[in-house]
Every structure is written in structure tokens, then in C-alpha cells.
Amino acid sequence: MSEFQLALDSVLPIALAAISGTIPLSIVSFILGLIIALWVALARLSGNRVLSGFARGYISIIRGTPLLVQLFVIFYGLPSLGLVIDPWPSAVVAFSLNVGGYAAEVIRAAILSIPKGQWEAAYTVGMSRGQALRRIILPQASRVAVPPLSNTFISLVKDTSLASLILVTELFRKAQEIAAPTREFMTLYLTAAVIYWVICFVLSLGQNQLEKRLDRYVAH
């Protein structure tokens, strides 16, 4: 069997592993990560010293330690404290905490980029801080945050390959499983690389669309 034929034959099982593993893992972790990030960003922006200190500490730990170490602490480390988590949920926990740390800074910066006059105008039409944030500030901040958050998402998609090391069946682990008996490492890993690239390419197209939609109110 030629290497090309092997590559073709392996595309389907690897793509299926992407659809059943990599993609849902990325989406679930990203959504949870964004929710964490929003609250952490708000905590950092709050005047409350305890809250903002806690948020700073969290961001510092997440950004200051390798994702692989975070993943191993959760999957291999926590059982020694009596907390055993399955591979898939372990990966979701690790990835969403990681996204939460990085995206928090993006969201904080995006909120700070909205002029103070917008808060004031929201206040004078009667809005509470929460209403102003939800109705006025976040919709405008989201436009600012889309490009950097797209970066975060695309990085996450590729980082989910680390989950192969805690036995999650995803794109890269599938490639390894096919490669091992055939010993065609080059072919299989290049095939995996191409599929990652295709996913990320589609995502960047989506980013463009989203930016266009959010740009509709900006003067050209």
C-alpha cells in the first residue's frame, strides 16, 4: 500500500475523531472558558481588593504554568487527593480554566477600551451598572475582543491535542493509533496536521464573518 493511499484511508477515521473529539472538546471548553473569563475580568475591574486580587492570582497561575502541567495535575494529580475525574471531563476542566485565564485579560482590555462617556450616558438614561454592562458596554467590547479571542480559540483547537496524553480519543490520538502498527509516522502526522489546518482555516473564515457583522455600525 502506498503512503498516499494510507494517507487517504486514514483521513476519514482521523476526521471522525476530530468531529467526535477535538471539535466538541474545543467548543465546550471555549464556552466555559469565556464564562470564567468574563467573571474573572469583572472581578479584576471591580473596586473590591479581595476579588481583584483573587482574579490576578488566578490569571498569574494559568499564564505562568504550562498547559500540559495543568492537564496532568488535574488528571494524574487530583486522584492522589481522592478526586478521580475521567479523561474527557479532566480535559474540559483544564482547557476551560486555561482559556479563562487568557481570555480574561482580553475581555478586561476590551471593556476598558470603551469610552467612559458610554458608561455615563447609560447612567443618565437610568441604567444600573449591570444593565450598562450588558446592554451598552459588552456589545461594543465584543467587537474589540473578537480578533484576540479568535486567536485564543484557534490556539485551543490545537492545544486539545495534548488531551491525547490523558487518553482522550481525539484527532491526534487517532493518528497515533493508526501510525503505531504501520510505522508510517510521517504520513499520519502530516495527515493530522492538514486536518488541524483545515479546521483552523474554517475558523478564521468564521472570524471574518463575525467581524463584518459586528462592524455594521462603524462608519466606513
Next chain:
Amino acid sequence: MSPTDTVPPTEQGAFMSVRGLRKSFGANQVLRGIDLDLRPGKVVVLIGPSGSGKTTVLRSLNGLETPDAGVISVPTASLTLDFEASPTRKERDPLRDLSAMVFQHHNLFPHLTAIENVIAGPVWVHGVPRAQAIAEAEALLARVGLSEKRDVYPAELSGGQQQRLGIVRALALKPAMLLFDEPTSALDPELVGEVLLVMKKLADEGWTMVVVTHELSFAKEVADTVLFLDGGVVVEQGPPREIFAAPKEVRTARFLDRILNPFTSPDPEAE
């Protein structure tokens, strides 16, 4: 729409009175004891050099600034705020809800269309049914000549249209009082007139207004009372014809002279 729908019945005496307002930003004392009485249906215009505290006074009237000391009371709303007692935001909110602000840089919500800007407060905050809010907003837009701009985003409007939309957003809140913070200072000269005209109409309709402006012609024409502020105090106040024709204070006279006769007034650097 007439303001009598929303404004408390006219009484003898002040609608709002302000006593001893003080405010510092760091070491900079911006307000050094301001007294001010606003009468229902009357227009007060604040003039003065930049840094005189006029904008800070205006912003204090609807809670955008919290003075360090002083009392603001509104008898018809049974509201008295003593700022020395550091009122909480909840205690200050009723003051804010009495008035609506038109900003120098309009501060329209850029992600909302013209009509969405107008109904944002009524629908999201005050629980007005959407259909009713839209009908009222359309009527207000028509009054300032913006009917055709109903579904346009603020960035697509001219400066004068943006400011007229800002006025409509304020009117939609049905406030008891309208506040204007240098509403024409950021506009190209040829756009100033259309905004001042709308403001004059509102004054003629009997709105209670406080206006910070450098447009002395507006003050002369529309104001019931002109206050000249300098250095955080009210230097002089009175009806416009008195202030402009025969200012009692030297500082007032100099300020007016500098604005009215920029080329013939004494060069401040030569003094």
C-alpha cells in the same frame, strides 16, 4: 408633548435648589461653594472660562459627579441630598432620574440605531411597552427632523444630527429638567444653529433647562438667568440683559470682552 405632562405642578419658588456645593479633584478645588436656584420652566445658562467649574456644577445636578459637600433639594420630589453625609448610589439615583443630559460629545450608543438609542432608557430601564416607546420616539424624531434617520446608526449622522438625536434621547426619558453640557462646542460652526434652534424651541415650550455654553447669543436670547462662574464660585448672576449690557464685576466684563471682541480686548499676555 408638553413638559406639563411630566413636570410637577408649577410652584412659587425653586424647583431645585443647590446650596454650598463643593468639589475637589485631588488638590484642585473645582467648586468652592456654589448656590443655585432653578425655577420651573426657566432656563439657566452657565458661562465662564474653562476650568471655572461650570461643567462640574451641571454634572453634579444629575449625579455624574458626587460633590464633597453641599445640599441639593427638590421640594416637589421630597428629595434632599446632603453630600457631606456621602449618600449611597441608591440614595442619589432619584436625583439622576429627575433630569436628562445632553453631552458635548453626544455619547450616543454607537451599536444601536437612532430609534434604538431613543427607546433604550424607556424600554430597558423604565419598562415602557416597546410599541408605545417606538411611537413616542418616532414623534420626537419627527419634531427634530430626524424621521428619515430612524434606522440609521449614529456614525452615519452629521454632528448636528447626532446632537439632535442626543436631545431626543434625553426627551424620551420625560425628565423634569434638561441639562446641556456644551452641546455645540464640538460641532462645526455651520451645524451649531440647528442644535440651538431645537434648544430654543424647548425653552419656549416651557422646559426647565440648565445649559453650559459658550454661545452667548443663545444666552442672550433664551436664558432667564445667566450665571458667570470663575474659579469655582458664582461671580455674578442675573438676567442676560443686565449681565451682558452692564456687568457689575470686573471679571465678568473681562470675560465677555474677550469673547465678544477677541481682537480689540487687551492682550492677556501683555498685562
